[in-house]
Amino acid sequence: MTMVRSTLPESALRVTGDALQETLVDLLGLSLIGKQAHWNIVGPRFRSIHLQLDEVVSTARSYADQVAERAAALGVAPDGRPETVAARFALPGTKEGWLRDNDVVRLLVEALTTAIGRLRERIEATEEADKVSQDLLISLTAELEKQRWMFEAENWPREDA
Amino acid sequence: MTMVRSTLPESALRVTGDALQETLVDLLGLSLIGKQAHWNIVGPRFRSIHLQLDEVVSTARSYADQVAERAAALGVAPDGRPETVAARFALPGTKEGWLRDNDVVRLLVEALTTAIGRLRERIEATEEADKVSQDLLISLTAELEKQRWMFEAENWPREDA
Amino acid sequence: MTMVRSTLPESALRVTGDALQETLVDLLGLSLIGKQAHWNIVGPRFRSIHLQLDEVVSTARSYADQVAERAAALGVAPDGRPETVAARFALPGTKEGWLRDNDVVRLLVEALTTAIGRLRERIEATEEADKVSQDLLISLTAELEKQRWMFEAENWPREDA
Amino acid sequence: MTMVRSTLPESALRVTGDALQETLVDLLGLSLIGKQAHWNIVGPRFRSIHLQLDEVVSTARSYADQVAERAAALGVAPDGRPETVAARFALPGTKEGWLRDNDVVRLLVEALTTAIGRLRERIEATEEADKVSQDLLISLTAELEKQRWMFEAENWPREDA
Amino acid sequence: MTMVRSTLPESALRVTGDALQETLVDLLGLSLIGKQAHWNIVGPRFRSIHLQLDEVVSTARSYADQVAERAAALGVAPDGRPETVAARFALPGTKEGWLRDNDVVRLLVEALTTAIGRLRERIEATEEADKVSQDLLISLTAELEKQRWMFEAENWPREDA
Amino acid sequence: MTMVRSTLPESALRVTGDALQETLVDLLGLSLIGKQAHWNIVGPRFRSIHLQLDEVVSTARSYADQVAERAAALGVAPDGRPETVAARFALPGTKEGWLRDNDVVRLLVEALTTAIGRLRERIEATEEADKVSQDLLISLTAELEKQRWMFEAENWPREDA
Amino acid sequence: MTMVRSTLPESALRVTGDALQETLVDLLGLSLIGKQAHWNIVGPRFRSIHLQLDEVVSTARSYADQVAERAAALGVAPDGRPETVAARFALPGTKEGWLRDNDVVRLLVEALTTAIGRLRERIEATEEADKVSQDLLISLTAELEKQRWMFEAENWPREDA
Amino acid sequence: MTMVRSTLPESALRVTGDALQETLVDLLGLSLIGKQAHWNIVGPRFRSIHLQLDEVVSTARSYADQVAERAAALGVAPDGRPETVAARFALPGTKEGWLRDNDVVRLLVEALTTAIGRLRERIEATEEADKVSQDLLISLTAELEKQRWMFEAENWPREDA
Amino acid sequence: MTMVRSTLPESALRVTGDALQETLVDLLGLSLIGKQAHWNIVGPRFRSIHLQLDEVVSTARSYADQVAERAAALGVAPDGRPETVAARFALPGTKEGWLRDNDVVRLLVEALTTAIGRLRERIEATEEADKVSQDLLISLTAELEKQRWMFEAENWPREDA
Amino acid sequence: MTMVRSTLPESALRVTGDALQETLVDLLGLSLIGKQAHWNIVGPRFRSIHLQLDEVVSTARSYADQVAERAAALGVAPDGRPETVAARFALPGTKEGWLRDNDVVRLLVEALTTAIGRLRERIEATEEADKVSQDLLISLTAELEKQRWMFEAENWPREDA
Amino acid sequence: MTMVRSTLPESALRVTGDALQETLVDLLGLSLIGKQAHWNIVGPRFRSIHLQLDEVVSTARSYADQVAERAAALGVAPDGRPETVAARFALPGTKEGWLRDNDVVRLLVEALTTAIGRLRERIEATEEADKVSQDLLISLTAELEKQRWMFEAENWPREDA
Amino acid sequence: MTMVRSTLPESALRVTGDALQETLVDLLGLSLIGKQAHWNIVGPRFRSIHLQLDEVVSTARSYADQVAERAAALGVAPDGRPETVAARFALPGTKEGWLRDNDVVRLLVEALTTAIGRLRERIEATEEADKVSQDLLISLTAELEKQRWMFEAENWPREDA
Numbered sequence A, B, C, D, E, F, G, H, I, J, K, L: 001m002t003m004v005r006s007t008l009p010e011s012a013l014r015v016t017g018d019a020l021q022e023t024l025v026d027l028l029g030l031s032l033i034g035k036q037a038h039w040n041i042v043g044p045r046f047r048s049i050h051l052q053l054d055e056v057v058s059t060a061r062s063y064a065d066q067v068a069e070r071a072a073a074l075g076v077a078p079d080g081r082p083e084t085v086a087a088r089f090a091l092p093g094t095k096e097g098w099l100r101d102n103d104v105v106r107l108l109v110e111a112l113t114t115a116i117g118r119l120r121e122r123i124e125a126t127e128e129a130d131k132v133s134q135d136l137l138i139s140l141t142a143e144l145e146k147q148r149w150m151f152e153a154e155n156w157p158r159e160d161a
Helices: A010-039 A046-073 A081-088 A101-129 A131-153 B010-040 B046-073 B082-088 B103-128 B131-153 C009-040 C047-075 C084-086 C099-129 C129-151 D008-041 D044-075 D082-088 D102-131 D133-152 E010-040 E046-073 E082-088 E101-129 E131-153 F010-040 F046-073 F082-088 F101-129 F131-153 G010-040 G046-074 G082-088 G100-130 G131-153 H010-040 H046-074 H082-088 H100-131 H131-154 I008-040 I046-073 I082-088 I099-130 I130-152 J010-040 J046-074 J082-088 J101-129 J131-153 K010-040 K044-075 K082-088 K103-127 K131-153 L010-040 L048-074 L080-090 L101-129 L130-154
Strands: none
Touching: A010 A046, A010 B082, A010 J046, A010 L130, A046 A101, A046 A131, A046 B010, A046 C084, A046 C129, A046 F082, A046 K044, A046 L048, A046 L130, A081 B010, A081 B082, A081 I082, A101 A131, A131 C084, A131 C129, A131 I046, A131 I130, A131 K044, B010 B046, B010 B082, B010 B103, B010 B131, B046 B103, B046 C047, B046 E046, B046 L130, B082 H100, B082 I082, B103 B131, B103 L080, B131 E046, B131 E131, B131 G046, B131 K103, B131 L130, C009 C047, C009 C084, C009 C099, C009 C129, C009 D044, C009 D082, C047 C129, C047 D008, C047 E046, C047 E131, C047 G046, C047 I130, C047 J010, C084 D008, C084 D082, C099 C129, D008 D044, D008 D082, D008 D102, D008 D133, D008 K103, D044 D102, D044 D133, D044 E131, D044 H046, D044 I046, D082 H082, D102 D133, D133 E101, D133 E131, D133 F046, D133 F131, D133 H046, D133 K044, E010 E082, E010 E101, E010 E131, E010 G046, E046 E101, E046 E131, E046 F131, E046 G010, E082 G010, E082 G082, E082 I130, E101 E131, E131 F131, F010 F046, F010 F101, F010 H046, F046 F101, F046 F131, F046 G046, F046 H010, F046 J046, F046 J131, F082 H010, F082 H082, F082 I008, F082 J131, F101 F131, F131 G046, G010 G046, G010 G082, G010 G100, G010 J101, G010 K082, G046 G100, G046 G131, G046 H046, G046 J046, G100 G131, G131 J046, G131 K131, G131 L048, G131 L130, H010 H046, H010 H100, H010 H131, H046 H100, H046 H131, H046 J082, H046 J131, H100 H131, H131 I046, H131 J010, H131 K044, H131 K131, I008 I046, I008 I082, I008 I130, I008 J046, I008 K044, I008 K082, I046 I099, I046 K010, I082 K010, I082 K082, I099 I130, J010 J046, J010 J082, J010 J101, J010 J131, J010 L048, J010 L080, J046 J131, J046 K103, J046 L010, J082 L010, J082 L080, J101 J131, J131 K131, K010 K044, K010 K082, K010 K131, K044 K103, K044 K131, K044 L048, L010 L048, L010 L080, L010 L101, L010 L130, L048 L101
16 A cells, blocks of 8 residues: 555656665765764864865755655655665765875765766656656756865875876 | 874773764664654654654754764764664664654654663763763753653553553 | 747747746645635644645745746746636635645645646646746746645545555 | 634624625735736836835735634634635736836726725724724735835826826 | 822723733733643644644733733833732633643633633723723734634534534 | 825824824934933943933834824825924923933933823824824834833932832 | 653652752742842833843743753653742742832842752752753753842842941 | 043044034934935835935934944034034925925935035044044045935936036 | 866766856856946936846856856866956947946846857757756756846837837 | 065064054953953942943954954064963053942043053054054044943043042 | 036046056956866865855955945946956966966965055055045955965965075 | 852852862963964964864853853852963963964864863862852863864874874
8 A cells, every 4th residue: 555645657656766765875875974084084184174074964964855855755765774774875985983184085086976976877767757856866966066076176186196 | 093182091981982982873873763754754643743853853963963073072983884873773763664653653752762771871881981971961861851751742642551 | 019028939938838827827826725724724733734834835926926937037928817816727626614624635635736747747848848947847846746745644544545 | 513613792703704804805816916017017117116016915915814814713714715816806907918117006006095995994894893803904004005105106297197 | 109100090090000910910820821731731732732832822921021011111010920820810720730632722722712801801991091001902812812713723623513 | 286195085184194293203303312312321320221212212213214104105295304303393302411311311201201191192183083093103102101111110219209 | 640651760750850840830930020020120220120130031931941841851740830839939029019129139139049049959859860850950050140140249239248 | 520531632622523513413414304305205216216215314323323422432422402403404405295206316416415525524624633533434425425426326317417 | 187087978078068168258247247237327227227237246146156166066177267258258248437227228138138048059058968067057047037037127118119 | 584474564564563462462451351340340230331341342352353363464473372461461450359330430441541542642653654554443443432431421420520 | 428426526536536447457357366266276275275265256346346336436437347357457367277276375375465565556546535435445455465364374384485 | 248149158169169260261361372373373274273263262262251150150259360361371372473383283282181181170179069160161171172172183193193
């Protein structure tokens, strides 16, 4: 028995529901590792990165809420329980303990680059299925690409550059 | 090599660090299941409980930040990574999918009751070790007991009553 | 003689103008029945639904303004006069007099579901004609689907479920 | 069966209920034609009148809410449905399409003058029946007379002057 | 010796002073039983009524202040001491201990109905004596009738209906 | 030729217009002597009275604006020019130069008492002519009586008491 | 049958419940006599003390709410009804009618001194029973001692000094 | 006997005191005629000029306060009584009754031009006497010149141009 | 060597980068000529257009920032230097010196119409290349079309109409 | 080696640097004795003076920051260390312990008079050296003279008057 | 034909007009290169300098507006068109493309130093011509010198130091 | 003769008074050296540390006020005069003149570590004497340990690490 009925047809719903559920896990995981770095960072750039990380966390939390409520609005029960986040989180994570500031910057560039790549695939996937959900994923991508640029810009000179 | 030196002696530090780390996991887990219920609740009391759950989440997130920064301030690296939260979370959790409103109320009473019981033990444990951390745990307990009362009050008539 | 010249070619303008004009009537009508229910609701869920209805009205009014100004910006005079709203309003309406709370919830689920179905057709229709107007309809749909979910969630257990 | 019981005796209730219901229709209609003019006005005074009209709409909406809730508070179910507003609206209305700025000013002077005349009769009628409702109609009249003066002042030189 | 001289003649002063003093006691008592119910309510409607009661208390406190300062402004020393409130409070009170949500709603309907009846008599009494004080009593009555309607609306279905 | 047409009949207009014009002069004059005292007061109660006087000025300015706009709204051109205020001001004024704090308190008691006496006559006069203007004068009187009480209360012990 | 279950063992609960209930009565009584003095004070220090008394009332009301909700959170139904406050209020009260400013200052010093003495005993009593409630009483004491100092400081020169 | 002693030598004080006293009268008079025009203006530019005049009044009142407090700060008792303002006001005034919008614009250009000319003389006069007061007159001149420009700019095409 | 790496493939990057760079120049130029008109406008509509122009400038500046940061986020260095803006600005400009109000309105209609036409081409161009950038251009177009409508509406009667 | 290079020539720099450094010490000292009096004052005027002193402290702190940053901006390292403030503070100080209210008023008049005299000399000294710093000293003097007037006005009747 | 007449004599006007026009170009150019650096900066100090540059841009824009409106107020049409800014901008500019953080800091020190040197000459030039404009240039210089110090302070150790 | 009577017994008062007085000096000194570093810091981390130091100063000032008012509330006159702060300040101070950014970070770690050590002793000392004062010292310690951690975290790599 469905508790919340959908306004989307079945197949469109499956595609959209998957895209939103995966995005939810990415964002909840990102908010946890963002806070982890916020608390454990050390080094001369501490304060600057410490503050910047809270903007990542704030973005991740706010979009997680929008994405999960969008899933619910379509009749798909979102899953953001601790065990789900831990089991399905697919972005680069972080080791235990104190983290040097330069390592944090590199970690964020990598995590955000991975998240963006995954989002761009879901933008394609939802084009036909649900333009409304696609629109939400587009605005999330814009925000994450902006934050990725800032970490990339301060990641310079890069080791590979 | 310790990156952040402590202002506490070694044994006091161990007791306090454990109390804070366990509290951090309780709070991060509570914020995740609070949001899970916020998104998945159904039933005539939807709106009222939906809003009340966001106050629980907001409390849990704000105190998680204070507790983790308190640990860091004492020279203990806090651990709030997804895998840590999933592995060590010890409060009652929730099943997947839609949740009926009465069940959500009961879940919150149980989760908060368990959290409070664990906190009262840590308040005892930190009495000697660090009064400053104890004070933080006391004010967190006051807040969670207030929120527990509200769910308890609307959990009436109880099945066992 | 055209008073405000359009930045769109003729045929695109006709499609877009129709989509916007119909949406305007849906929203003005929705704001009126939303207020009607806000004032006439009775039953134990009075306060919760009473407040929630004001959010529907606020959304409807704000988007009515954006939709009408978008029409004007394209050179189409919008029509939101009382006689037009009454004659062309196509969502489920409400009877005169006091309304029971459960009936109000069901009414809103139905009215919002109808409005969303009509909007999804207009999103298709404007894809070629005017992406800018389409974008406005998409964000309106997202908002109405969110509000529909909330009424649907508190409409449970449904009579047909 | 009465759902909301009244604190007024029967005959006083009928007089007061009629006065409030008619005022509600005047105000809802005024808010719709105010917005209609806000969107369709053209001419060199566009911006100035466009902004002023939103103040009329804001006043009309705010008092419509107070008047309807006053009726409900007395045990009379208010009726503000689209079909009621269209059928019973008795103020001068407006034609379809773009409106020249000078015509809008004249329209507002006339609509507000008519509304005020009707209100002054209801102030007399409610003197004995319900001083509390009378007080609300007095403060509404003060506000509409102020707005009427402003349109009258910028309606000068008048054609008949 | 009079400490604050009055701007009213003697007999008008006596009538007005009595009306204000009695209203002050009604309001202070109402604020106390409103808070009592705010703290002791249990049942599934807990959160909704708990919040609504704070609006009653806030209204009662704010008008108590205006009424007492109005008395002082006329040269009558207002009396709001604990013993006076307890001795002269004439609205329905509440029993000790926890209160079920439905009982709280019924209690508020009764207390507010009684208060309104008493106020309407004082509005008559002050018509000749002091129109300025009458105006204050009228606006207080409007506010209490609005709050009474809300409890009445959610008191439905009534036992006697 | 009348520039702004009235919504009142001729004789009611004359009575109301006079009441408003006289009140306007009282308030503009009061705002000037209030500021004069605000600037020239000396003595140990300087700061307390200095601040209190600004509340009188603020009240006087705000009501002067409402009263003048009310006159204009009725089609009576208000007159608040410097020469008019000086020629027709009928409240007790103040001498040139520094003013002792106790003298300022007495001055304000007298000026406000006179203003209130004049207002109470105009409230009677406008009862038939225009209830809307009467309502404005009533609320102004309430405010001035409150401010008069405060100066009276701190004027104690009085020389004549 | 207990409606709200406690997180405290029975004996600790009794000690804590008594401390909170007595504090609640002290604070509600204090808020009533604070307002009584706020309205009835006369003398040259009127304005200064009049404003200061509202800070006492505001503190008393805010802590009364926290104390009563703390009791409820522990499963003890708080009692703040008019008859309870009048019967159990144990601080120095005030006579009827106008009050001279110096007498008000002395009254507040005495009432606050008594309240603080009673609170210090309850801080001792709850040390073992409930550190969380003790923490609330400590912060209340700090606030009342600050307010007492201010009245004491302006009570100088004292008759006994 | 001087009540407030000066921090300036006698001759500098006389020059500065005169400059401030004359400026005070200019500003109080300007605030009165600004309001007079605000209330009595008619014509198609009503709303635009009506709002702009309130900015002139607000500037005049705010600087009148600064100028008068500056005089008091130097030990010169400022004089802003109604009779003083009427007797010494030297800017162009306005006739009684309704004012056409174009005439209001011209009046303001003239009044502000005169005021600025007088201020520039006082800036010269206070250069030696008191640089602190000079600074206040300079910032006032900047503000009035800005407001004069705006009326001048909308006074175009001018009759003499 | 690339300092900021892109999340887009090479050819999509070139198309998107060009669209953003050209939009940046349009917006910076628009902000400069908007301010130029804001300062140099004369005529009876001065105040109304003067204020409206600041909204254009504010929009242009805010979107210039978003567009440039979007380019940087994609790894394209934006170019908004004075010499670049002057050399590549392709909207209608304005002559030196004072500008009559009607001319300003016409200028803005033309400048905004040109800007919108160019934006609609870039919306097409970026459809395939980068939906995220396209979304930003769409919302900018919506805003400029709204502002163009307002100037068009007050440009009536048009010389060619 | 100079760390921050100056934009002023050497001799102008010396004069200006000295003026700023001395002003910094005056202001830091003033903020400390202002707080000292704020905490230690006793007597019937306690509350009024207690609040007024915080305005002095707030002014002193805000200008100290501006003055020190002005020095740094010119390439002069400001010195506000505890030992410097204690050694070079040249305004009248205060004794240890409680302070009677009248004595506090006198102390502030004296301290502010001395500070103003010293500032007037520095205004002269910086006229040639740096008009920008002079401007800061002028606005500080205006503020201190205003605060001195207020204490002087409430210092009346003076012992020597 | 002059559209806006001046309050200054001819020769003073020419000197002042030139000073204001040149300052306008400096500020508009500075706002453009400030934004250019804000967008193109890379390196570990990215975030810190990125934020600081927005304060420079905000200052430059705000003062450009004041300076241009000051020119207009004096009857001189200000010129801030793109071609004018590009042709007459005389501060050090920046190259195209990404900019390293250390280079940005050096660029800002140089640009601000040049701007300040030019302003100090104009402060001299306007001393006789117009003290009101001079005052504006003085406060602008104070602000730019403060911002220059901050970049200078973080430019250390300098290559030439 | 004691001016403010204490609510504590003599010996408890002495212990508590000493703890508060010493803390007051620590905090006032810390606020002065924090500002000194805020003004004199140079180096590439200027902006980041410059801002962080203002948070230390703000904390120090706010707690100094609470600590001093707590002393006064207990009947102990607090001493924060310049000479007292200079003579008794026991934290590490700073040399005159410009300060390199790394040195500032090290200085703050040391000063805060010292302050925290002293506070922990006073927390022990006041356990018996006055729990209310102890509570204030505990929350101050929590705040300073948080700020110390931040400086410690950015002090890495340490010379001794």
